[in-house]
Each structure stands twice: as structure tokens, then as C-alpha cells.
Amino acid sequence: MTTPPAICCALLLAAGVPGAFAATRPSPAPPVAPTPPCCPAEKGSGGSAPCCPAEAAPAAKTAAPCCADAGAGAPLSARSLYQLEAQWTDDAGRAVSLASLRGRPVVLAMIFASCEYACPVLIDDLKRLRTALPEPSRDQARVVLVSFDPARDTPEALAAFRVRLGLGATWTLLRGAESPVQELAMLLGVKFKQDARGQFAHSNLFTVLNAEGEVVHQHAGLLGDISPAAKVVASLLP
């Protein structure tokens, strides 16, 4: 990756100028601190079982309606990304809503299948993260890749991508319409821009969501130390 020192400096200077600019936030919001899993599922009861059995339920301090049956239509917490109501399509052509991911931790990244460089590396990072998770519960964490290239990433293209990169059953590949893709990217803080050749410049960023779909951790950059992220995901596993 090349770095553009002069450009950055100019713009950072701009951010320091008083007057109309003064109200600008200094930088994007910091990643949300990891929170403990709100409702560890009962051992052996499977990931989709109702969590927080009555006798174990602490007086819920957080506003999050964490102790309801996942998917039973309990209200989503105010910070849940699963408020996004869009329909997505997976690489098998099935309709998927983000809310259907509720109940288990999710590692979410945005990619495009014809990416020449960064996305395969990002996916390698996600594979390393998966490997760093404790075994038998590793597969309880879903890895979700959402394409920001709906024009080219048809279900077929994503299916081919799955094969090419050897992604197993715990990986979900989604495409959606332009508008929800943009909204999801905005919520995650993912920036992307298509260039004249059709390639995308984009953030290399993945996000850890808890069972409620709230952002609990973000990891920026490629080929970095994924152990902090792995620790967070592991803490969310049943």
C-alpha cells in the first residue's frame, strides 16, 4: 500500500482550520469497546436455542433485549445493525435478511469478488481469525462477506468466489441492491469507490457483531495481528 503523505497533511491541516470547519469531528468514531456476551447459550443446546434461562438471567442492566429467543421477534437493540431491513441474496440465490444472523456472533466484511489484491488478503486474515478460535465452538461464529459490487457480484459470481477461495459452510456471501449496500457500508464505516477500470478502492476492515448484531469490535488493515479480534469473537461464542 502506498501512502500519500503530502495529501494527508494538507487535509489534516484543513481539519485544524478554525471557522466553519471547526465543528468537524477529528476522526471517525473509535471502535466500540468489546462487551461481554450478553447471553451465553446453554451448553449443548445449540446456537439457536433461547439464551439466558430464567434462573440465570441477571436483572438486565443494558437496554439490549438480549435475553429473548433469538429470532423470536423480540425488539432489536437500538444499536443493532439488524435494524437494516433490506433483503440480501446469498450465493445460492436464497433471500437472506441480516436479522436472520441474530443469535450468534458474526464477523462481517465488505468485499468485491473480482478484487485483485486486498480482498483475498482480507479473507486470509479472516481465515486466520477462525483458526484462532477455540475448537468445537468455532463454527458457531459466522463469517459474512457482503459485496459492494452488486453489478458484477451475482449469486453465481459469489458462488465461484466461494469455490475459488475455499470458503466453508460457516461463510455467508451476500449481495444486495445499491442502496442497502451503501447504508451498510455507512454503518460500518467502510469506504469504497469504483475507479475507471471498475476496480474498487475500499477500506480493509472487518467488524465483529455480537448475537444482537451490535458492533463490538472493528479491525482495520491487512496482515495485522488478529488476536484481539479473535479474543472478542471467542468471548461471544457459546
Place this chain on the structure above:
Amino acid sequence: MLTAALLGGALLARAEDLLPPATPGAGMVPIPVGDYAPLLRTKDEPARVPVAAFWLDARPVTNAEFLEFVRAHPRWRRSAVSPLFADAGYLADWAGDLELGPKAPAGSPVVRVSWFAARAFARAQGKRLPTTAEWERAAAAGISGPEGAAEPGFNATILAWLARPTPERFPAAGAGRPNHFGVRDLHGLVWEWVDDFNTAMVTGESRGDTGLERTLFCGAGAAGIRDTSDYPAFMRAGFRSSVRANYTVPNLGFRCALSP
């Protein structure tokens, strides 16, 4: 574009999406087909990017207009909005959920609105937010011609505004001088959201989380910059790259656009 917004409208998709498109002309002015010179480009990209004809609000959206919107769409009221979609400063100048108060005159531009809220407002009118290219295309116009840079004092006037602190209360929207296209207050009143602000990737790159095209920023720092003297354009690019979609800012408002 509008069709895409209507079909794809997901998150904010509600009954308001089913409204017919607004009639262009109601407070909107036509911007003829033209082009836009991006501040940053790769060496493979053309210096000027074509911009299709579109309609643009002649002035920024006002507090009164936004109040009407939140009345009709309770989920966008200050007390009800999700923190995902608007931060704690959302509409903070208003006296209450449905009360403007002394700091937010009815005719002044609404500020402290997030991108999500601005977009929802636009949808409710059957409109959308302008793209960066569209906004910059309209804002590049001077008073007497389509090329403001060719007019003496054009940049100096903008810079003078940028040097002034944000006022306690904004003057009325639409009081500025109309530009060549008849659009007012693109400069001199508030900053404005654009639909694709997250394509400005400069801050991300400096934090190292953005896989920018290897050719986009090569070698000499400002080599890819269109016009290094266009300081206001740098500032707008810096602003866009520094905000997130749920941010609300005391001098950031918006106006709507529409494809013909």
C-alpha cells in the same frame, strides 16, 4: 438513480418511498448536463467526469421543512432516533422534538442532521441527496458563468466564509446570491451532505485501513491533485472524509436533488 433508491431503499424504506417523485420545479432548478473536475484522480482517469442533467434544490432544507418531516415520521424525532442513524447531537439546536425554538429559526437551514436523516428526508420528498460530482458541478458555477474559478474573487469569497466562525443562529436559507444556475447558498451558509461522501478516502488512508488503488496516490504527494490552489475543494474533501453517516455537525445541513 431515483429508481434505484426506490427499489433498493431498505433501511429507511417506509411508506414515504411510495410517494410519487416530486415535481421538479418546486423550489428546484435544472442543472444542465456538464462535467466536474475531481480534486483527486488516478492518472488513468479523465480530468473531467461527465455529470448528467439533474434538478437541485435552489436552497438548503430549512428547519421548518425538516420539522414537517419529523412530524410525519416519528422515528426521526430527536427522542426516538436510533443512535446508529444519528448521534447524540441530532437536532440539538431545536427546543424539543417538535419545537424549533430560538436557536433554530424556521427559515434557517436545518443543521445537526445525520446523513441517514437527510437521506430519509429526501426520500420522503421523492428526491435523493446529490452526489459529490453533482454538488461540485453545481458549486463550481460562478455568478455570471458556469466557471466560478474564472471570476475574480470567487475563491476569495469562499475562503472568507470558511474563515468566519459558525454563527449562533444561521440566517435564512435562500438569502444568498443565486449562482449561474440559479442555485443559492452552495457556499457561504452551511456545509452540505452528499450521498456518496464515503468515497472520500483520505482520512482512512492515513490510518492505513483503506486499500486505495496503488496508482491513486503515487510518489509525489499532490501530483494527483487537480488544482492545488483550490483550497476550498481540499477542505470539502477533508470534511467528507472525516465524517461518518450518523454524525451530526453544527454547521452541516443538506439539500436534495432529483434525476429528470
